[in-house]
Amino acid sequence: MSLSLKQLRYFVATAEVGQISQAAVNLSISQSAITTAVKELERHVGAELFVRTAHGMDLTPAGRELLSHAYDILKKVDDATHLNAVSNTVEGSLTMAATYTVIGYFLPYHIERLQRLFPRLDIQLFELNRESIEEGLLTNRYDIAVLLTSNILNPQLTTEKLLSSTRRLWVPTQHPLLQLPSVGLEEVSKEPYIMLTVDEAAHTAMKYWSASLYQPKTILRTSSVEAVRSMVGNGQGVAILSDMVHRPWSLEGRRIETITMRDPVPAMDVGLAWRRTVEFTPAMLAVRSYFQQAFHIPVSRVA
Incomplete structure (x- = not known):
């Protein structure tokens, strides 16, 4: 074979x-x-x-x-x-904005590929929160953005989803919830809960918690994914976060397991955003085409 x-x-x-x-x-x-x-x-x-x-x-x-x-x-x-429809002779510069989660857990691999595929393209990358990215796109300070598209509501912006990352419950190894046939927000509400706040994670979490009959017993609000990972691994609490940021080990070497939730918990959508009326440059077209082909999205006209 x-x-x-x-x-x-x-x-x-x-x-x-x-x-x-x-x-x-x-x-x-x-x-x-x-x-x-x-x-x-x-x-x-x-x-x-x-x-x-x-x-x-x-x-x-x-x-x-x-x-x-x-x-x-x-x-x-x-x-x-990939990228058989995009010429690697594209040149010029492109300003790209991205949020913390996207830069930390999604974008570096694709930036490396873009630089290798388009050596004449100068990509200037900026890390910002969603509000600053939206304002920057609308004022032409940034050409395109990669961020959590599920958070964008501004009608002046167009978004294109690349992937949906399932949110699951994080628990330490041998946690009692691992023995249950199913786990929902009711069971989670009885556990000490660690609330991630970065990239509006807490706001998103409270949307699905508020739609239920239960509330999280939050013991810490933190912007650090690594803090959540360590506390879960050390048995100090549980958290609901996406597969994209999950790693099976904490910094201390403690195992972190995941449980698929019984109740509906929205996935974390990652994608592109640009000003609806923007005129796409060759650089923007090349970057968008790269992501469309990398994630098997049907190539479409600029909306």
Whole structure:
């Protein structure tokens, strides 16, 4: 059996998060599919790629070497199969604004790809809150923005969703809620709750909490995702946050599990925004086309 791109993608996903379970969540596939792919890959290369430990999956020396090659292979495949409608001769400058969450957990990979694909394009990146981004787009200070589009209500702006990141309950390993057949806001309301505030997370959370019969027992409001991660990992509380910002380990090395909620909790939508009446430049068209093809969005005319 020959090596496949699917095997490489599953291997990379597992290596990056150190857990088959979390890699399966990120890829929206079964854990058995990843396990099978990794075993087939190990048979193909003739070496163990991971050491299975109590903490997850650690790369062996052979695994680290393969990971480097896998990145190169997948990068070349991406370059060959995407952006075939966009010329890499695009040049000039583009001002892009983004919010904290987007810059921290979404954008760096795509900025690197854009710089590699369009070496003559100068992307000037700015981190701002939503209100400042909206004002900057309307006054032409920024050409385009990448942010949580679910937060934008200004009718003078056009948005285009790229992805929806499911929000789930974060709990420490061996938490009693992991043993229940289902978990809803009722059960969560009985637990100490850590409320993230950055990027209007608290405002969004209170919308779905207010629509229920329950309220969170908030013990801390913080703008730090890492603080939430550490406190959950240390057993000091629980939180509801998106898969995009989830990592299976806290800074202290404590395991963080996720639970899909029984009650409706809106996903976190990430996408592009621009002024509705703006005239798209070649640079803006190139960037928008990149994201459309990267996320398999039908290419459409500028709205």
